[in-house]
Amino acid sequence: MFLLNINVYANSETEKTNLIYCVDPDWFPFESIKDGKHIGISSDYVKFVAMDAGLELTFLPTETWQSTLDHLMAGTCHITPMLNKNEARSEFLDFSDTYFNSPNVLVSQKNQPFLKDFDQIDDQVVALSEGFRINDYIKQKYPEVKTRIYASVLEGLMSVADGETDIFVGSMLSTNNYIQQHGLHQLRIAGWGGPEDNLRFGVIKSQSDLLPLINFSLSQIDDAHKLAIYHKWNNITVIDNTNYGLIKKMVMYGAIAAVFLLSYLWMMKRYNRQLQQQNVELNRLKSELTKSNQKFKKLSTHDLLTGLYNRYYFDMALAEESSRYDNDNPIALTVIDIDYFKRINDQYGHSTGDVVLKLFAQLLKDLVNDMDVLARWGGEEFVIFSNNTSLQQAHDKCFEIQKQLKLTTFPGIEHITASYGIASLKQNETMSACFQRADQALYKAKDEGRDRICIADAAEIVSSSA
Structure with missing residues (x-):
């Protein structure tokens, strides 16, 4: 066990309370265990609450999240700092107020179609992390979905990468961290995964009288402090808080x-x-x-590496623009994927891959119209939303990108190519269905040898190349 050396009291009349706490050992950046120590976002909240409430906390390392839940049920662990509330956990835990929110996402291989939500999952097998609240949600709301349980987020993601399962469901922050950390570039976020995480402290019922203290301490953490904690565990530099x-x-x-x-x-x-x-x-x-704060707002809608809009912003733009669709204002969706990008990372290294992504993004910015919405969809995949644009105009735009790409030299690797899929929004068609047709056209272009432009419509897919 590892003792937090906390000897600060909320006031002179508060007696020091010695409690054991445990965490999810493999859910970074929310929380994790490294070299026997508690790290991640929840570690800073634990330190603040312990100091403010006058609690002495002893850390109990565990092997899995299910093991943590077992300790809480047995009463050998008293507190866990970051989990969702559900009916099963409420039998042995009481919960603090929510202090952190995070969306859940669907993750699949890149050659799989885009999914809006669980309603579009047919016979695919869904990987889940053992003990997570989202598992109960799927069981209750979508009992027909086939699921397979894994001990950790990483094992679930690896099962999708290896083809054992088709989709993984988990938090956007943790899945993105493991995809980047372990080079799982064949995976991408394919849709939104049910209700967002509303994260709280959980306290066993025999210690529930601590909740008012914990809630009061959480209420003392201002927005600047919360932002600093978020940036700290997401490698973003922030200013220090004022010294009083x-x-x-x-x-x-x-x-x-x-x-x-x-x-x-x-x-x-x-x-x-x-x-x-x-x-x-x-x-x-x-x-x-x-x-x-302005930078944080920009980070929520922009990709850190390329500076383009991110998927979250692009989804909002699609929803807003599709609501204004009419026959006199055609909308085109273009999906672009850099060819053989994994080979670039493997042969030249990820730093070279990052340079390629930045230069490619700049080339796109120079060639698209000011009215277009350009975003990095994920990995080496980019999307263009073009309002008041016909299929022919979208094709011409891709052809110009294709020509400029042949004239552009990338440091260390000379030239690269890309594949293009285009679809036009049809009357009474959802934006999700239109995007899926563009995605299918992209993979048609790749199947036909890459460095091609494919246009999808209801009847057939027409391909062309420069």
Whole structure:
């Protein structure tokens, strides 16, 4: 066991409470165990709550998330800091207020069609992590879906990569982390995976009197602190929070001034100087925090590597634009995939692969119209939403990209090619169905030898190349 050296109390009347807590050992960046130590987003919330509420917490490492749940049911672990509330867990746990939210997604191999949600899963086998709340949701809402349980998120993702299963369901943050960390570039986010995670502290029922303390401590964490925690575990630099030690000095100096009248003026002058400096610092931090919040807002809608819009923003744009569709305003969807990108990563390294993605994204930005919505869909796949654009115009745009790509040199590897799939939104057709036809056209282009432009329609797929 590993002891957090926490000896700070909420107030002088609070007695130190010694409790055992355990976490999911393999759910990074939310929480994980590395070298026997608790790391991840929940680790910072545990430290803050323990210090603020005057709790002494002893960490109990476990092998799997199911093992953690077993310890909680047996009472050998008292608290877990980050989980969803459901009916089964409510039999042996009480829960704090929600303090962190995260969406769930569907993950499949890239050659599989886009899925809007669970309603589009037919005979495919879905991989799930043992003990997760989403498992109960699927069992209740979609009992016909075939599922297979794995001990961890990584094992579930590997089963999809190896072809044992077709789809994995899990949190967007954790799945994206493992896909990038383990080079699972054959996988992509294929749809949204049910209700989002509403994460809370869970406390065994015999210790439920701790919940008011925990909820109060959580309420003391302001947005700036939450943002700093999020950035810390997602490798984003943020500014430090304000140091309030000066306020304690103010109280101390005020008391001394009441006793030592002769020193009062000197102390007040010194104090005012420090206060002015502190106000300058607070204004500076406020300005930096505003910039950081603006950056965080941009991060939620933009891809970090290429600067293009991300999939989340693109989905919102599709929903908004499709609601305004009419026959006089044709809409074209184009899906583009860099050919043999995995070979580039394997042969030249991921740093070279990143350079290729950046240069390719810049080439697309230079060639698409200002009214187009250009996004990185995931990995080496890009999408273009073109309003008031016919199939012929979309084809011509792809042909121009294809020509410019042949003239562009990429450092260390000379030239690359890409494949293109195009579809036009039909009357009464959903945007999801249109995207799926464009995706099928893309894979038709790849099947026919890559470096090709394929146009999909209701009757057939027509292919062309430069």
